[in-house]
Amino acid sequence: MTKVITAAKRIHVNKIIHKSDNKIKSTWKITNDERGNHKKKPQIQFLKNENKITNKQQDIANIFNDYFLSVAKLLNKDNKDSIRNTDQFSVYKTI
Numbered sequence: 080m081t082k083v084i085t086a087a088k089r090i091h092v093n094k095i096i097h098k099s100d101n102k103i104k105s106t107w108k109i110t111n112d113e114r115g116n117h118k119k120k121p122q123i124q125f126l127k128n129e130n131k132i133t134n135k136q137q138d139i140a141n142i143f144n145d146y147f148l149s150v151a152k153l154l155n156k157d158n159k160d161s162i163r164n165t166d167q168f169s170v171y172k173t174i
Contacts, residue, residue, distance in 0.1 A: 092109055099105035125134040128142045
């Protein structure tokens with residue numbers, strides 16, 4: 080009976096891989112399923128921002144989005160300032 084189950088399982092797995100568009104991904108999914116490896120994505124339960132605590136996932140996502148956008152704006156501003164201040168390097172320009 081064990082041989083029949085093993086053969087059926089092998090046929091099933093081969094069929095899944097054969098039909099898959101991404102064979103590597105399918106192979107890893109099967110391997111992890113067999114080993115019982117399932118990654119759990121961490122989820123933020125609550126977030127404190129400006130002395131307010133929120134547990135709504137959409138609000139938490141918006142807070143992170145606003146933060147990363149502000150960082151990007153600061154980086155862009157710093158880059159623009161450094162581009163404007165390139166006159167100090169004019170000595171190194173080739174003629």
